[in-house]
Structures are given as structure tokens and as C-alpha cells.
Amino acid sequence: MAERPPLIHPKMKDFLPEQYPDLCTIQELTEDTDEWGETTYEWQNLAGHIGLPALIAPSGGREVKQDDKTYTVSDFYISLKGYYPGIDETMQAVVSGQEYNVLLVEHASRQTRTRLTVEVVR
16 A cells, blocks of 8 residues: 555645744753862753744643652653754753653654653642
8 A cells, every 4th residue: 555645735734833833942951060170960952953833832740749758750752853863861851941851762753753751840
């Protein structure tokens, strides 16, 4: 059976900027040593992954109760316009100043889109 063409040709998405109304920056955790020899960690922007056209949507969440505290974990999908094989689960995504932990990275079959499953803990 022949493969069916997509409903919207991937090049047509270039003419639909409202499909990706947000901007996303991917950051990686870097390790350094301070003046006292202590190891420090800091999030740094990943080169070539700054201000990427994105669409963010909620996908669920949960409340976690422990003996001394309760916190919420909210899950989201971030769709990035483009193919970004350099992103992995050790990184974080920043959209509108909010930092999201990357849990899963998926690529569209035609390498036109990257989808991140992310979470934020409050």
C-alpha cells in the first residue's frame, strides 16, 4: 500500500506562523570549578537552539504528597518547528521565562518537527 501524503504539506507550515506562537530556548547543564575548587553547575543556552519557534500545550499533571510537603507536577508538550537531533533528556526548555525539564524527545517521521515531553515542578 502506498504511503499517504500528509494533509498539510510540510513546506506549507512555513506560511502558518501562528502555528508556533512561542519561542523556546534549549539549555544544557554545564559544570565548572569556582575559585575555591568547588564544582558548580549552571544552565547555559545550547548553541543553535535559541528562540526556536514553538507551540506549548498542557498534557496532564499530578499532585505529590509527602509527609512534610505537597507539590504539583505539570506535564506539557512543546512542539518545535524543525528537526533538532542535538536535544536530549538531560536538558531543559525555557518558554516565556518558565523552565521545563525535558523528559522525552520525539522527531516527526519526515524530520520537520521535534516534540518534547516536559514537566515543571511547583
